[in-house]
Structures are given as C-alpha cells and as structure tokens.
Amino acid sequence: MARRQLKGARILVTGASSGIGRALCVRLCQHGASVLATARREDRLQRLQTDCASLPGTLQIIAGDLTLDAHREAILQWVASQWGGLDVLVNNAGVGAIGRFDAAKQDRLRHVMEVDFFAPVELTRHCLPWLRKGNRPAILNVGSVLAHRAVPNKSEYCAAKFAMRGWSESLRVELAKEGIDVLMLSPSTTRSEFFDSLVDTDAQEKSRSLGSMSADRVAQLAVSALVRSKREMILSIGGRALVWAGRLFPRLTDRLLGKYA
Numbered sequence: 158m159a160r161r162q163l164k165g166a167r168i169l170v171t172g173a174s175s176g177i178g179r180a181l182c183v184r185l186c187q188h189g190a191s192v193l194a195t196a197r198r199e200d201r202l203q204r205l206q207t208d209c210a211s212l213p214g215t216l217q218i219i220a221g222d223l224t225l226d227a228h229r230e231a232i233l234q235w236v237a238s239q240w241g242g243l244d245v246l247v248n249n250a251g252v253g254a255i256g257r258f259d260a261a262k263q264d265r266l267r268h269v270m271e272v273d274f275f276a277p278v279e280l281t282r283h284c285l286p287w288l289r290k291g292n293r294p295a296i297l298n299v300g301s302v303l304a305h306r307a308v309p310n311k312s313e314y315c316a317a318k319f320a321m322r323g324w325s326e327s328l329r330v331e332l333a334k335e336g337i338d339v340l341m342l343s344p345s346t347t348r349s350e351f352f353d354s355l356v357d358t359d360a361q362e363k364s365r366s367l368g369s370m371s372a373d374r375v376a377q378l379a380v381s382a383l384v385r386s387k388r389e390m391i392l393s394i395g396g397r398a399l400v401w402a403g404r405l406f407p408r409l410t411d412r413l414l415g416k417y418a
C-alpha cells in the first residue's frame with residue numbers, strides 16, 4: 158500500500174499540550190502537515206504554536222475540555238469552516254490512575270472512562286462526516302500496552318484502554334469499505350506529565366515499570382504508523398513480552414504480576 162503523505166495533510170491532535178501529543182504535533186509540522194492542536198491548557202498550546210512557527214507545516218490551536226460536548230462541537234465547527242474536511246484524527250488525550258479498585262470511589266472510574274474512552278469515541282463520531290471528505294483518511298488511537306494485557310492497581314485505566322481497543326477493532330472493519338483506516342498505537346511507559354496528573358491517586362502510589370521511552374520517540378513511531386498505515390503497533394520490547402507472556406502463560410503471568418504489585 159502507498160505511504161500516506163503528511164505534507165499538507167489536515168490533522169487534528171488531542172492532548173497536544175504535553176508529552177506524546179505535543180511531540181507528535183512538532184513532528185507533524187516538521188513533515189509539513191496542517192495541524193489543529195487541542196487540550197485544556199491554552200498557555201501550553203500557545204507555547205507549542207510559537208515553537209512550531211518556523212517549521213514547514215502550520216499549527217492552529219483550540220483550547221477546551223474534550224469531555225464536554227460543547228468543546229467537541231467547537232472543534233468540528235473549526236474543521237468545517239477552515240478545512241472543509243479532515244485527513245487524520247489523532248485521539249491521544251488521556252489520563253491514568255493508580256491504586257486498588259476497592260480503595261477507590263466510582264468517580265475515579267468515571268473520570269478515566271470519560272477522558273480515555275467516551276471523549277475520543279464521541280469526538281470520532283463528530284469527525285466521521287469530515288473524515289469522509291478527507292484524503293486517505295485515518296483515525297490514530299493512542300492506546301497502551303495495557304489495552305492488550307491488564308495489570309493490577311490500574312484497573313480503571315486498563316478497562317478504558319481495553320474498551321478503546323475493542324471499539325477500534327470494530328470500527329476498523331466498519332470503516333474499511335469507506336477507505337478510512339483505524340490505527341492503534343500502544344506505548345509502554347513514556348516520560349511525560351502522565352504520572353503527575355493521575356486521577357484520585359495517592360501520592361505514594363508509583364507505577365512500577367522496567368524502562369521507559371521518550372515522548373519524542375513515541376511520536377516518531379506514531380508518524381511511522383501513520384505513514385505506513387500500521388493497524389496495531391505495540392511499541393516496546395517489554396510491552397510485547399508482557400502481551401505474549403499473558404497469552405502463552407496466563408496463570409504464570411498473573412502470579413508474577415501479583416507478586417510484583
């Protein structure tokens with residue numbers, strides 16, 4: 158299949174104020190794309206815009222909370238009036254939480270599901286008519302290795318990312334006939350602000366992971382997934398090992414994860 162051209166492509170990126178989303182916006186601008194970047198923190202988006210000003214692409218910003226229908230509609234009004242079509246939607250915004258399920262109240266699950274699942278799903282629903290008018294359209298969902306193998310103490314996050322993966326698989330087949338690609342990128346631990354913004358999480362709770370990737374490396378791999386239309390990409394060797402261990406030796410993996418947690 159021919160490679161997707163990013164030069165001039167109209168790309169909406171959520172969660173653009175920090176981490177993977179920010180790094181991805183910079184890389185897309187380096188490739189000459191036209192980017193619409195969104196997140197809640199407007200000052201961060203303005204700084205990103207300044208940083209991208211000298212790059213070949215263009216970057217516009219629109220600040221707001223993706224869990225609100227009004228913000229999702231504002232984004233789509235912008236897309237309709239300025240672009241009249243959309244080539245790529247990157248559902249990247251996300252939050253996590255750490256801690257035992259039985260120690261949390263229902264608000265934690267609701268918050269994580271709102272940001273990590275319902276917001277991207279409903280944004281996608283709004284975007285579909287405009288993706289249908291796009292060139293070589295694609296939806297890139299940023300999941301997690303924890304969408305493939307769950308671990309203890311992150312039940313809400315695993316549930317949200319599993320939901321995103323199930324929805325992505327279903328949507329991929331539904332949209333295939335229309336030529337809209339649905340791609341899923343599954344990073345492992347990434348150095349970003351993710352662990353500073355955990356929802357309803359005790360400050361003592363720490364994520365236990367072996368190694369991490371830079372947000373820029375994840376962004377580089379995201380660009381490669383887009384250009385090559387890679388339907389599923391688990392980014393790290395450790396992540397792939399966890400997923401395969403879970404499939405081949407599920408009980409042993411449960412025991413090891415139980416001890417490690």
Ligand SMILES: NC(=O)c1ccc[n+]([C@@H]2O[C@H](COP(=O)([O-])OP(=O)(O)OC[C@H]3O[C@@H](n4cnc5c(N)ncnc54)[C@H](OP(=O)(O)O)[C@@H]3O)[C@@H](O)[C@H]2O)c1
Pocket residue numbers: 171172173174175176177178195196197198199201221222223224249250251252253272299300301302343344345346347348349350351352354372
């Ligand atoms: N870091 C990791 O270890 C890791 C591993 C696997 C997968 N991931 C996934 O990678 C994606 C990006 O995370 P990251 O590591 O780059 O974390 P990050 O630096 O914390 O970035 C998260 C982004 O999401 C935005 N966001 C959060 N809540 C929002 C809301 N209600 N409305 C609009 N935007 C919102 C944040 O912007 P504002 O706060 O300005 O709104 C921020 O731009 C997430 O989907 C995450 O699940 C991360």
